[in-house]
Amino acid sequence: MQNEQPTYTKKVIEIADFMYKYPDKKMSDVLSYFVVRCRKNQRTIERYVRDAKEYNKTRIEKQEKIRDNELANETKKSLISAILTRNESLEVLSNIAKGNARKVKASEEVIIPTDCDRIRAIQQLSKMHGWEAAVVTENIVTIKDPFEKMRANHGID
Numbered sequence: 001m002q003n004e005q006p007t008y009t010k011k012v013i014e015i016a017d018f019m020y021k022y023p024d025k026k027m028s029d030v031l032s033y034f035v036v037r038c039r040k041n042q043r044t045i046e047r048y049v050r051d052a053k054e055y056n057k058t059r060i061e062k063q064e065k066i067r068d069n070e071l072a073n074e075t076k077k078s079l080i081s082a083i084l085t086r087n088e089s090l091e092v093l094s095n096i097a098k099g100n101a102r103k104v105k106a107s108e109e110v111i112i113p114t115d116c117d118r119i120r121a122i123q124q125l126s127k128m129h130g131w132e133a134a135v136v137t138e139n140i141v142t143i144k145d146p147f148e149k150m151r152a153n154h155g156i157d
Contacts, residue, residue: 011038016052090128096121
């Protein structure tokens with residue numbers, strides 16, 4: 001807004017609220033209504049309306065940003081609740097490794113893990129728990145003394 005006088009700001013917000021509340025009103029209706037109400041000339045009211053439009057634009061942008069943040073938070077929460085925790089995944093793998101049968105929720109079908117399923121579950125559990133022995137590789141680094149030749153030439157040990 002151009003001018004930060006209290007009455008100017010109040011009028012702009014009043015016009016912005018009116019335009020926000022009645023978005024279908026024609027601009028000529030808005031102008032004629034506020035020319036009479038504010039007792040100002042049409043050019044002054046046009047300036048108020050221009051600033052009111054800008055005010056409403058930032059108002060809508062703020063509301064959309066808040067709505068987007070809320071949606072993102074809801075999505076994040078739903079994703080977090082959909083992800084298995086470490087303990088839940090360990091429990092599922094342990095049940096498969098033990099060969100425990102389970103019912104499918106959608107039907108009355110019972111699934112019994114095969115030996116291949118059990119072996120893969122055990123392998124995954126061993127990786128998660130660190131049961132596999134660490135692979136040790138031997139790294140030998142030889143550092144040559146850059147002054148070795150110079151010492152030999154001068155008889156220095």
